[in-house]
Structure formats: structure tokens, C-alpha cells
Amino acid sequence: MKRALYxxxxxxxxxxxxxxxxxxxxxxxxxxxxxxIGGTTPLSGNASAYQSVAKxxxxxxxxxxxxxxxxxxxxxxxxxxxxxxxxxxxDKTRELVQQDKVFAIFNSLGTxxxxxxxxYLNALKIPQLFVASGATTFGKDYKQYPWxxxxxxxxxxxxxxxxxxxxxxNPKARIGVLYQNDDYGKDLLAGLRNxxxxxxxxxxxxxxxxVTDDQVQSQVARLKAAKVNTVMLFxxxxxxxxxxxxxxxxxWKPRVYVNAVSSAANIMGLATxxxxxxxTEGSISLVFLKDPTDPKWKQDPGTRLxxxxxxxxxxxNPNDVYAVYGMSVAHTFVAALKKAGKNPTRASxxxxxxxxxxxxxxxxxxxxxxxTSKTDHFPLDQAKLQRYHNGHWVSFGGxxxxx
Amino acid sequence: MGRRALGIALWVAVVAVILxxxxxxxxxxxxxxxxxxxxxxxxxxxxxxxxxxxxxTGQISLGHGALMAVGGYTTAxxxxxxxxxxxxxxxxxxxxxxxxxxxxxxxxxxxxxLYLAMATFAFAVAMxxxxxxxxxxxGGGQGLRMLEDAPLQITxxxxxxxxxxxxxxxxxFLYYLAWGIGxxxxxxxxxxxxxxxxxxxRAVRDSEVAATSAGINLAWTKTFAFAISGxxxxxxxxxxxxxxxxxxxxxxxxxxxxxxxxxxVVGGLGSxxxxxxxxxFVEYLPDVSTHVSTAPGVPDFVYGAAIIVxxxxxxxxxxxxxxxxxxxxxxxxxxxx
Numbered sequence: 001m002k003r004a005l006y007x008x009x010x011x012x013x014x015x016x017x018x019x020x021x022x023x024x025x026x027x028x029x030x031x032x033x034x035x036x037i038g039g040t041t042p043l044s045g046n047a048s049a050y051q052s053v054a055k056x057x058x059x060x061x062x063x064x065x066x067x068x069x070x071x072x073x074x075x076x077x078x079x080x081x082x083x084x085x086x087x088x089x090x091d092k093t094r095e096l097v098q099q100d101k102v103f104a105i106f107n108s109l110g111t112x113x114x115x116x117x118x119x120y121l122n123a124l125k126i127p128q129l130f131v132a133s134g135a136t137t138f139g140k141d142y143k144q145y146p147w148x149x150x151x152x153x154x155x156x157x158x159x160x161x162x163x164x165x166x167x168x169x170n171p172k173a174r175i176g177v178l179y180q181n182d183d184y185g186k187d188l189l190a191g192l193r194n195x196x197x198x199x200x201x202x203x204x205x206x207x208x209x210x211v212t213d214d215q216v217q218s219q220v221a222r223l224k225a226a227k228v229n230t231v232m233l234f235x236x237x238x239x240x241x242x243x244x245x246x247x248x249x250x251x252w253k254p255r256v257y258v259n260a261v262s263s264a265a266n267i268m269g270l271a272t273x274x275x276x277x278x279x280t281e282g283s284i285s286l287v288f289l290k291d292p293t294d295p296k297w298k299q300d301p302g303t304r305l306x307x308x309x310x311x312x313x314x315x316x317n318p319n320d321v322y323a324v325y326g327m328s329v330a331h332t333f334v335a336a337l338k339k340a341g342k343n344p345t346r347a348s349x350x351x352x353x354x355x356x357x358x359x360x361x362x363x364x365x366x367x368x369x370x371x372t373s374k375t376d377h378f379p380l381d382q383a384k385l386q387r388y389h390n391g392h393w394v395s396f397g398g399x400x401x402x403x
Numbered sequence: 404m405g406r407r408a409l410g411i412a413l414w415v416a417v418v419a420v421i422l423x424x425x426x427x428x429x430x431x432x433x434x435x436x437x438x439x440x441x442x443x444x445x446x447x448x449x450x451x452x453x454x455x456x457x458x459x460t461g462q463i464s465l466g467h468g469a470l471m472a473v474g475g476y477t478t479a480x481x482x483x484x485x486x487x488x489x490x491x492x493x494x495x496x497x498x499x500x501x502x503x504x505x506x507x508x509x510x511x512x513x514x515x516x517l518y519l520a521m522a523t524f525a526f527a528v529a530m531x532x533x534x535x536x537x538x539x540x541x542g543g544g545q546g547l548r549m550l551e552d553a554p555l556q557i558t559x560x561x562x563x564x565x566x567x568x569x570x571x572x573x574x575x576f577l578y579y580l581a582w583g584i585g586x587x588x589x590x591x592x593x594x595x596x597x598x599x600x601x602x603x604x605r606a607v608r609d610s611e612v613a614a615t616s617a618g619i620n621l622a623w624t625k626t627f628a629f630a631i632s633g634x635x636x637x638x639x640x641x642x643x644x645x646x647x648x649x650x651x652x653x654x655x656x657x658x659x660x661x662x663x664x665x666x667x668v669v670g671g672l673g674s675x676x677x678x679x680x681x682x683x684f685v686e687y688l689p690d691v692s693t694h695v696s697t698a699p700g701v702p703d704f705v706y707g708a709a710i711i712v713x714x715x716x717x718x719x720x721x722x723x724x725x726x727x728x729x730x731x732x733x734x735x736x737x738x739x740x
Binding site for chain 2: 112120
């Protein structure tokens with residue numbers, strides 16, 4: 001029934017587009033000198049720290065344009081403010097489609113935000129590429145939503161890795177989880193259970209918070225009261241920092257697993273500054289980007305390229321790892337656009353995006369590949385574990401697949 | 404021509420201008436842009452209702468965003484769970500929010516001024532969590548997405564809508580719907596304000612003691628003002644859900660309540676025509692402020708600064724300015740022989 005309705009939406013949507021587009025000679029949003037893409041990001045409001053992703057990506061596109069563009073076309077990337085409100089995301093995405101007539105929606109940010117526009121974009125057969133969310137559904141449900149694709153290692157896989165690692169290295173741990181009460185937090189939690197397998201009973205306490213809350217003090221106190229010694233911190237930066245601070249106030253030092261969303265060096269730096277080196281020491285997280293504040297990458301050509309682009313093309317604060325993420329995802333988009341042929345169409349870029357094998361992304365950890373296929377809609381599925389030691393992340397172990 | 408005839412002619416002219424503006428405004432902008440106009444119309448409805456409560460009855464509400472949530476979720480839930488067509492849910496959205504408005508009006512009997520503001524604010528703050536809690540009905544943190552779960556209930560899914568043989572785009576339809584309801588709501592509010600009920604509202608606002616001694620039932624007046632204002636907010640919420648085809652707790656945070664109050668104050672407390680300007684102000688200010696600069700923190704700063712500047716320049720809002728400009732003209736009409 002639902003599928004049938006879908007087809008209907010698709011058919012009707014195509015009709016609208018057919019009347020809107022003038023002739024079949026060129027694709028919407030593509031001219032001989034330009035490809036127009038757009039996305040949404042929170043420029044205002046509570047979550048506005050995430051806008052660095054869009055700004056990093058925009059800086060990279062400007063750099064590409066300055067070096068000739070792609071097939072002599074410049075990439076014009078417009079990002080609009082949705083204030084992290086999914087209804088506004090829906091509205092602004094419609095504006096990008098109906099008013100600005102973009103070729104594709106690129107890297108709109110947020111899980112609920114992208115879910116809010118997925119049906120609309122798929123009905124109109126508009127690519128919703130490399131969405132900035134690790135929710136598993138964006139990679140998993142490609143049969144129902146063939147025009148949508150995620151980017152970063154998915155949350156479920158990330159949780160699975162933490163689970164496996166704890167089960168292996170500390171089978172007697174007492175685990176407490178602090179998670180955001182939405183798809184993102186629940187995905188990580190489901191992954192953790194999956195990774196623990198038979199040891200899922202090690203989870204002694206689960207506490208959640210809502211995005212709109214302002215603090216998590218009582219949740220942290222409850223975790224401590226449950227005599228937990230290992231905390232899974234599946235929370236966004238603000239709440240992650242708070243957790244360290246409140247734990248210290250309670251005189252409590254559990255081993256903390258910080259999800260990748262919050263483990264950027266600048267965030268951990270704030271958490272350390274708000275507490276002590278002792279409090280954050282030994283935290284564990286996942287890493288897939290070259291953290292620009294990590295001294296290890298100081299001489300790395302990729303990081304140097306990143307810093308020069310950030311400076312010359314006004315990408316914002318170069319120590320913000322979200323900007324590195326933005327550049328990496330922009331790099332992948334450029335790779336897909338190159339592959340989509342001389343005269344890219346929405347269909348051809350989707351074909352390109354589902355047959356990527358990019359080995360030279362300078363912003364990812366050495367050895368990582370952006371790989372997709374018709375049945376694999378998870379572009380990034382490798383990562384390393386890292387441990388926080390003496391104010392820095394130190395990665396350990398090899399790269400592994402996180403599916 | 405007698406003064407009376409001149410007065411009537413002036414009224415006819417004003418009504419004609421409003422109707423012409425209503426009919427032709429979308430032709431002046433691009434098709435998509437009429438969607439923004441529609442959203443301004445939705446704000447207009449909500450703040451006209453809020454003005455009845457705050458501007459005319461003197462009861463401050465920081466919880467009207469939550470009443471819009473009640474309306475929006477009524478529309479979405481009826482579409483998704485009961486397969487109602489979107490436009491037919493709107494009266495019920497208004498009614499539900501009216502009942503809820505009545506209920507949150509009850510504390511208003513004991514609280515006044517800042518204390519009432521705090522109580523209604525608490526309602527606004529709790530609303531997103533309440534919406535997440537009853538996820539069977541509301542879809543929890545994901546909200547409800549009508550395009551996926553109730554596509555056949557959406558008017559103009561194919562992009563065009565035909566009414567009485569007249570075909571228009573969906574965006575134009577949304578505009579005419581929002582502002583059509585907005586004009587009717589405005590007329591009703593205008594009639595209320597000029598009626599006996601409106602006079603009791605103002606009496607309560609100006610002095611509760613004096614109102615009581617004049618025989619006005621304080622309890623009834625306040626709860627009625629909350630209920631009627633809730634109906635407006637609910638209708639606005641229902642229209643917002645119809646337009647966005649999605650409802651989510653993040654749309655109805657306490658910020659929405661504050662935005663509505665800002666619109667009312669900028670438009671001018673105790674002025675109905677000023678609400679048009681208030682509605683456009685809150686609709687377009689976010690876009691303007693991100694246009695100034697997208698550097699982190701700047702849009703929020705510009706937004707706040709703009710409100711402060713407007714309040715310094717127009718302490719009585721746009722409505723106060725209109726009155727000041729129009730009074731010499733209109734009094735001349737009425738007073739001079």
C-alpha cells in the first residue's frame with residue numbers, strides 16, 4: 001500500500017518537474033559554466049556550531065573552482081539556515097528545489113532534518129547526497145530511497161565497535177549509557193548492544209536527554225549511583241563536555257567512550273579545561289578524519305592543504321574538525337561529479353555516487369577509501385580507535401571496517 | 404459630500420484595497436515566494452489571537468508556541484492516523500487548542516503579570532518533551548511526516564489545486580488559504596474588540612478592581628480570552644503543519660512562543676492592523692539576519708539587535724505609529740462640523 005502511494009507521489013512529482021524544466025537538453029541546475037547545489041545547516045540557534053561543516057565544504061569548492069572547476073563548470077554551493085528545525089529544513093529544501101532549482105541537495109545536516117526531506121526529494125528524483133548524519137537508515141534503506149546516501153561511518157557501526165572492544169578488553173565492566181533521545185542516540189545504543197552480544201547485561205544503566213534540554217546533571221548523578229565504571233557518551237558536544245564536568249564535581253572518574261560526534265580535539269580540550277587532565281585521560285573514541293590540532297599531522301600534506309584552503313578561501317576557524325569533515329565530503333562530491341560524465345544528470349551522478357572508489361582523499365586517515373556500490377550506500381566504513389592521553393588523541397590498532 | 408458619506412467611502416476604499424492586495428499579492432512574487440507569504444499569514448493569525456489576550460486583556464502568554472503545537476499535531480495526527488484531508492482538520496485543530504488554551508487559562512485566575520508569564524512559559528518549555536513522550540500519537544522525536552504516511556490527504560500533492568474550476572499552484576493555494584483564514588480571523592477579532600466582550604477585555608486589562616466593581620466576571624473574561632486566543636493559535640498550528648507536511652517537537656520549542664510575542668509587540672499591543680507588520684517582521688527577520696552575515700553567532704545577534712532597535716524607535720509598536728499618523732486625519736473627519 002505504502003509503496004503504491006510512493007509511486008503515485010513519484011509520478012505526480014515527475015509531472016511537476018517536467019513542466020518546470022525547459023526541454024530535456026540540459027539538467028536542472030547545470031549550465032555550461034556552473035553546477036548549482038544546495039543544502040541546509042543551522043546558521044542560527046542552539047546547534048549553530050555545526051555550520052563549520054558547510055563552511056569547510058564551501059571553502060573546498062571555491063578552491064576547486066579557482067583551479068578550473070569540474071569539466072570547466074564551477075560548483076556553486078548555496079547553504080540555507082534551518083536553525084536545526086526539521087520543519088524549516090523542509091521549507092528551505094523546497095526553496096532550493098522550486099526557487100533556486102538546484103541540481104542536487106548536498107550534505108544537509110542532521111538526522112531528523114534529512115528524514116524530513118527524504119520522501120520529498122525521492123519523489124521528485126532529486127539526489128540527496130552525502131547527508132551529514134551517521135543514522136544507519138540513510139545507507140541501509142536505499143531500496144526504498146534510491147536518491148539518498150549518507151557519508152560518515154554510521155552510528156550503529158560505531159556503537160558496535162565500542163561494544164566489541166569492551167567485551168574483549170574489559171568483560172567485567174559495569175556500563176552506563178548517556179544517549180540523546182532520538183534516532184542518533186538510539187542507533188548508537190542499538191549498536192552497542194549488538195557489539196556486546198551475550199555481554200549486553202553489562203549495561204547497568206541507560207540515561208537519556210532531549211536535544212532541547214540544557215543540562216544532564218541528574219543523568220550523570222544517576223549513572224554514578226548505579227555504580228557504573230564505564231560510560232558510553234552518545235551525546236552532542238555540549239552535553240559531552242557537561243558530563244565530564246559533572247562527573248568531576250561528583251568526584252567520579254569512569255572510563256569514558258566519547259562518540260565521534262563529540263570527540264573533536266577542540267571539544268576534548270574544552271572538557272579538559274573545564275575539569276582536569278586526569279578526568280579526560282584514557283577516554284576512547286573513533287576517528288576517521290585527520291584532526292588538524294593533532295601534532296602528528298602538522299607536516300602532513302593533506303592537513304597543510306586543508307589549512308591553506310581554510311586561510312585563502314575563508315573557511316572559518318581552521319582548528320575546527322567539523323570543517324575537515326566538510327572538506328572531505330566536498331572532495332567526495334567532486335569525485336562523484338567528475339565521474340558523472342561531461343554533462344552530468346541527476347541520474348548519472350547517482351550512478352557515480354553508487355560506484356565510488358576514492359583512495360586519495362587527503363583529509364581522511366591514511367589508507368581509508370571512499371567506497372560504494374549499488375548495494376553499499378555507506379561511503380565511509382573504516383575507522384580507527386583512539387585513546388586520549390596527556391591532552392591528545394593517540395590512535396591505536398589498525399584501520400578496520402565498521403559495518 | 405457629507406462627512407458621514409466621506410467616512411463610509413473611506414471604509415469602502417480600505418476594504419477594497421485589502422481585498423485587491425489579498426487577491427494580487429502572489430502575482431507580484433515568484434511562485435515559491437507565495438509560500439513565504441503564506442507562512443507570514445500563519446504568523447498573522449497566531450499573533451492576532453495573542454494580541455486579543457495580551458494586548459487587549461493584558462494577560463501575558465509565553466506559551467502560545469505550545470498552543471500552536473497542539474493545533475499542528477491535531478492536524479498531523481488526524482491526517483496520519485484517521486486519514487482526514489488536511490484542510491478539514493483545521494477547524495478541529497483550532498478547537499483542540501482552544502480547549503487547551505482554556506485549561507492553561509485557569510491558572511491565570513490566580514496569577515498575574517510576570518507570574519502568569521512564567522506559568523505559561525513552563526508550558527512552552529515542557530511541550531517538546533510531552534510530544535516526545537506520547538510517541539504513539541505524535542511520532543516521538545521524529546515527529547509525523549505526512550508526505551510519507553498520509554500523501555493522499557495532502558491537498559495539491561501534484562503541485563496544482565483546482566477550486567471551483569479555477570486551477571492554481573499549491574503554493575498559491577497555501578497563500579490564499581492562510582490569508583483567507585487570516586482575514587476572516589481578523590474580522591472576527593475586530594468585531595470582538597468592538598463588542599461588549601472587547602470592552603470587558605479592556606476593562607480587565609486597565610484595572611481588575613475597577614472591572615470587578617463594574618460587575619464584570621473576571622474569571623469568565625480571562626479564561627474566555629485564553630480560549631479564543633488558543634483557537635487562533637491552533638488554527639495557525641494546523642496551517643503550519645498543512646504547509647510543511649511535517650510536524651516535529653523541534654519546531655515548537657519555547658523560542659516559537661517568544662517569536663510570537665515579539666511579533667505582537669512589534670506590531671503593537673492593542674492594535675489589530677499592526678499585526679500585519681508584526682507577522683512580516685517575524686517571518687522575514689531570520690532571513691535578513693542570516694543575509695547580513697553567516698559568521699557564527701552573528702545572525703542571532705542581528706536578530707536581537709533588530710528587535711531592540713525597533714522597540715526603541717517604536718515603543719508602542721507599528722500599531723502605535725499608525726494611530727499617531729492616522730488620528731489627526733480621522734478625528735478631523737469625525738469632529739469638525
